[in-house]
Amino acid sequence: MFTLNMTTFRSIRQHPTRFHIVYKALRLSALAGILTLLFGCGSGTEAVDAAGKTVNSFARNAVDANEEIAQNGTSNITACTGTDASAVTYCLVVEATDSMIASWQTEVFNLITPAKAYAFRGLTTVPARSIEIIQVDHNLNRISSEPIPSYTVTDNPALGTYSINFSQPPSARIDIIAKVTLDNGQVLLAPFIDSSIDENFNPIVVVNVVSDFLVKQLYGKLNSADALNSLLPCNGGTSNTGNNVDCTKQPFAKFSLWNALNELTQGYEIDIPADYTITQALELLDSTSDFKAHINTVLDEMLRTEEAFVGGTERTLDLSDPQNTFDNLSTQKEYNSTLFSLAFNQVDPDSAAKGASISTTVSSKFDEISGAINYPELTLNTSNFYVTLTGLVENFPIQRRSLSFSQANDLSLSAAVENGLSSAPSNTFLTSQGFYVAGKMPYQTITDRTATTAIGWQSDPYTQLIYTADADSSGPQAMLSSFVRNGGQYAITDNGDSTWTRNDKQEEQNIFAWSSYNQALESGSGSAIEQKINSKTFGAVGLSLKLSDTGDIYTTAGDIMHWSAVSPDTITETQPSAHYQSYLFSRAADQTLNVSAPSSSAVRANRQYQATPSLKSTSSGLQNIFRGRLTVTALGTLEPNQASSTPEGDMITVIQNELSKGQGMIQAVELRDTAPTADRSNLRYRLSGNSFGSDAGLNRLRNYNNSVITLNSQTTAVLSLNILESTHDINSQVVSKIAESSITNISGTYSVASNGEVQFTFPNVEGHDLTLTGFMSKHLDDSGNETAQAGNVLTLLLTHDYVVGGSQATLGLVQALKEQTLDVKIQ
Numbered sequence: 001m002f003t004l005n006m007t008t009f010r011s012i013r014q015h016p017t018r019f020h021i022v023y024k025a026l027r028l029s030a031l032a033g034i035l036t037l038l039f040g041c042g043s044g045t046e047a048v049d050a051a052g053k054t055v056n057s058f059a060r061n062a063v064d065a066n067e068e069i070a071q072n073g074t075s076n077i078t079a080c081t082g083t084d085a086s087a088v089t090y091c092l093v094v095e096a097t098d099s100m101i102a103s104w105q106t107e108v109f110n111l112i113t114p115a116k117a118y119a120f121r122g123l124t125t126v127p128a129r130s131i132e133i134i135q136v137d138h139n140l141n142r143i144s145s146e147p148i149p150s151y152t153v154t155d156n157p158a159l160g161t162y163s164i165n166f167s168q169p170p171s172a173r174i175d176i177i178a179k180v181t182l183d184n185g186q187v188l189l190a191p192f193i194d195s196s197i198d199e200n201f202n203p204i205v206v207v208n209v210v211s212d213f214l215v216k217q218l219y220g221k222l223n224s225a226d227a228l229n230s231l232l233p234c235n236g237g238t239s240n241t242g243n244n245v246d247c248t249k250q251p252f253a254k255f256s257l258w259n260a261l262n263e264l265t266q267g268y269e270i271d272i273p274a275d276y277t278i279t280q281a282l283e284l285l286d287s288t289s290d291f292k293a294h295i296n297t298v299l300d301e302m303l304r305t306e307e308a309f310v311g312g313t314e315r316t317l318d319l320s321d322p323q324n325t326f327d328n329l330s331t332q333k334e335y336n337s338t339l340f341s342l343a344f345n346q347v348d349p350d351s352a353a354k355g356a357s358i359s360t361t362v363s364s365k366f367d368e369i370s371g372a373i374n375y376p377e378l379t380l381n382t383s384n385f386y387v388t389l390t391g392l393v394e395n396f397p398i399q400r401r402s403l404s405f406s407q408a409n410d411l412s413l414s415a416a417v418e419n420g421l422s423s424a425p426s427n428t429f430l431t432s433q434g435f436y437v438a439g440k441m442p443y444q445t446i447t448d449r450t451a452t453t454a455i456g457w458q459s460d461p462y463t464q465l466i467y468t469a470d471a472d473s474s475g476p477q478a479m480l481s482s483f484v485r486n487g488g489q490y491a492i493t494d495n496g497d498s499t500w501t502r503n504d505k506q507e508e509q510n511i512f513a514w515s516s517y518n519q520a521l522e523s524g525s526g527s528a529i530e531q532k533i534n535s536k537t538f539g540a541v542g543l544s545l546k547l548s549d550t551g552d553i554y555t556t557a558g559d560i561m562h563w564s565a566v567s568p569d570t571i572t573e574t575q576p577s578a579h580y581q582s583y584l585f586s587r588a589a590d591q592t593l594n595v596s597a598p599s600s601s602a603v604r605a606n607r608q609y610q611a612t613p614s615l616k617s618t619s620s621g622l623q624n625i626f627r628g629r630l631t632v633t634a635l636g637t638l639e640p641n642q643a644s645s646t647p648e649g650d651m652i653t654v655i656q657n658e659l660s661k662g663q664g665m666i667q668a669v670e671l672r673d674t675a676p677t678a679d680r681s682n683l684r685y686r687l688s689g690n691s692f693g694s695d696a697g698l699n700r701l702r703n704y705n706n707s708v709i710t711l712n713s714q715t716t717a718v719l720s721l722n723i724l725e726s727t728h729d730i731n732s733q734v735v736s737k738i739a740e741s742s743i744t745n746i747s748g749t750y751s752v753a754s755n756g757e758v759q760f761t762f763p764n765v766e767g768h769d770l771t772l773t774g775f776m777s778k779h780l781d782d783s784g785n786e787t788a789q790a791g792n793v794l795t796l797l798l799t800h801d802y803v804v805g806g807s808q809a810t811l812g813l814v815q816a817l818k819e820q821t822l823d824v825k826i827q
Contacts, residue, residue, distance in 0.1 A: 088166040094180050095208035096126045100278045125160030130181045133192055138228040140219050147171040171238035174231045174258050180207045186278050189215040191262045206266055209281040214265050217295050221303055230306045241314055241386050250312035252387055253429045254302050261298045264439045267461045289724055289740035290484050294463040301437050309429040311388020311826040330383045334520040336628055336644035337376040338653045339363040339396045340665040341513035342692055342701055344728045346735040347404055349508040356733040359402035360545050360663040362655045366397045373615045378517050384826050390428050392438055396421040403547040405733050413549035420445055434820040435465040456492040459485055467817040469792045475780045476651040477519040480815050482688045484703045484724050485511050510726040510738055512690040512701045514665055516653045518644045520627040526611035529628055530568040532649030537671045538563035539775030541797045543813035544656050544664025552586040556692055557661060558797045558811035560773055563668055571607040573635055575600035579757050585809040591730050593694050595809045608633045634658040667795045669777045674786045675754035683711045683790055684819045691798050691812025699728040709816055719746040719762050752776060758794055768801035792818045
């Protein structure tokens with residue numbers, strides 16, 4: 001039997017944490033050697049290498065505002081040193097605030113427990129009255145514990161931990177929970193899984209309000225015994241592979257996601273005040289909307305259907321069969337990636353005179369000292385052995401611009417900062433609707449380094465659904481997503497001995513992002529992709545934000561455009577009908593808002609496009625390889641923007657970084673030749689995207705993930721909105737925490753033209769019409785011929801409360817992504 005250390009959402013590579021975490025995985029029989037090759041090697045290593053350069057740049061805060069941490073160092077505060085290294089010995093640590101304990105023994109134990117772990121700031125290791133490992137029903141009531149072997153609990157008082165010694169390995173099951181009773185009788189719960197493991201391979205279970213919140217979020221969604229049963233093994237045993245062949249409940253996939261989500265939630269930086277009780281702390285977590293949304297993103301996919309994931313049902317496999325080779329049972333795809341984000345940032349958040357900033361960020365490419373170039377890209381590795389498992393490796397070199405506002409409304413426009421957004425390589429599963437459930441634990445980075453100081457950048461973990469538009473082979477060959485994440489910018493000081501001191505927090509960031517991934521060409525000449533694009537017509541939707549410290553301080557533009565590739569190097573852009581409009585609003589230095597009337601121009605203007613090679617390291621040295629990257633110029637100029645195309649040239653994504661438009665994104669899809677006349681009743685499209693809005697006193701960022709448009713007929717639709725929102729008060733310079741809201745069952749109408757031009761109108765949404773205007777992608781059959789079925793991707797410009805000449809407007813770039821019906825059997 002082979003075993004695999006498999007981490008859903010991240011690899012074993014060390015990740016910066018407040019306490020030492022290395023994850024011990026479920027065992028996946030007979031795959032260790034094969035998947036080591038699959039996920040550790042191959043042509044995607046450039047992204048891994050780039051990510052590795054930023055790992056553990058500086059450590060996260062613990063309890064003090066300023067803390068000294070060894071660079072690349074770790075803490076094994078939560079280790080059970082002195083216990084026997086054993087596969088059946090777990091190390092458990094309990095964390096709470098003094099107010100959560102609220103007993104006369106608190107000060108005594110603070111004195112005799114010198115080592116403290118801080119999973120979340122404000123939490124310290126504390127003793128427990130009792131520790132139990134229990135099996136529960138869907139109401140979290142204890143039931144008989146047949147899957148739980150006998151165990152003993154040993155206190156490690158000098159370490160503030162407990163050793164749990166089992167007579168045999170416990171089963172991996174979602175219904176097995178750690179229950180800890182504190183000295184005051186309060187109870188905390190935690191998933192009892194190998195959430196982490198120390199260097200002596202003793203699994204660590206962390207029990208705190210975060211683990212308790214996670215357990216209650218899942219069980220709060222279970223409305224029956226059957227709902228819980230849908231997550232559990234078929235044979236009453238463990239979720240590990242080898243035990244659940246043909247089990248349609250897919251326990252391995254669901255437990256893997258549960259396991260990974262437990263680890264991801266412990267990686268957030270959320271300050272829990274020391275005087276908070278358990279109830280208050282849980283209320284704080286519940287009101288931290290982005291944190292809760294990331295949890296629910298994963299849980300909702302686990303619970304959506306019983307057989308939820310493609311290839312998630314375990315099968316038997318004869319490895320002696322010559323057809324069951326590594327090459328036959330695994331695939332690798334590479335993607336050219338693009339990223340655009342908008343953010344509201346609280347400047348000097350701990351100061352009495354807080355400022356604020358608006359920032360825009362786009363993916364870029366950086367020259368490296370070696371002569372190679374660091375590109376925004378993603379590698380997707382898929383294995384189809386006993387279950388289907390996909391590994392994601394992603395890297396975004398980025399460029400950020402920022403406009404800062406002081407309390408006195410003084411402006412400061414920063415120079416462009418080059419940085420990176422990279423996450424630990426992660427494993428995931430594809431849902432039957434076409435979405436990868438991805439969790440990201442970003443590396444920290446350092447910029448502006450001097451002899452003694454630098455700027456440190458930190459990001460909380462986040463989850464995202466990455467839509468695979470061609471999972472059902474209907475095209476286009478692209479993946480699409482949007483997400484919200486929190487970040488921080490810190491002043492850090494080099495102590496001269498490989499340690500850094502984290503000093504004042506300079507920014508607290510609410511970041512709203514779009515990401516797009518066009519599948520790369522296998523290889524070829526530059527003319528190959530140019531010829532694919534040539535003669536095609538496209539519907540294009542763009543959103544951009546230009547920041548300035550003179551004149552209008554920002555200008556937001558939304559454009560609906562018609563593109564015609566009239567030659568292998570020229571795209572003609574026009575707005576030939578009322579469907580094609582340009583929207584623009586701006587704010588002056590005195591904070592007054594100007595909302596321009598929609599406009600269109602039938603006058604033709606050109607963009608130049610050209611295939612650009614990727615300079616890659618090969619066995620023959622550095623070589624230029626054409627992989628689908630392009631430059632597409634700004635309208636009417638020769639100013640180049642980075643872009644990419646799908647292999648068939650039917651989708652083009654452009655990152656704008658221009659003098660006239662600022663930073664932004666354009667998504668262009670080939671217009672249809674066959675009208676989408678097939679019945680569209682009951683089709684569901686999930687929304688993915690963000691908007692930027694302004695009124696007299698606020699700027700507003702919104703994310704629409706998991707909002708849904710349901711088509712009732714050929715002309716009517718219902719919209720349900722799920723919104724995450726942050727605001728910037730232009731008078732007080734206060735940036736709000738991210739908040740959630742929802743509006744359900746909004747009836748509206750829509751139309752689709754024969755070429756795929758589409759428009760939705762939903763009246764009286766928060767008092768104003770909400771429109772979504774754009775284009776529907778083609779739908780291809782297995783032979784590559786276009787059909788009359790509705791396309792998988794709608795690329796849309798959102799307009800809402802757009803009051804011409806008035807004091808409010810909102811523009812957004814949104815994708816509507818059709819829920820597919822995929823065959824869940826391993827292909």
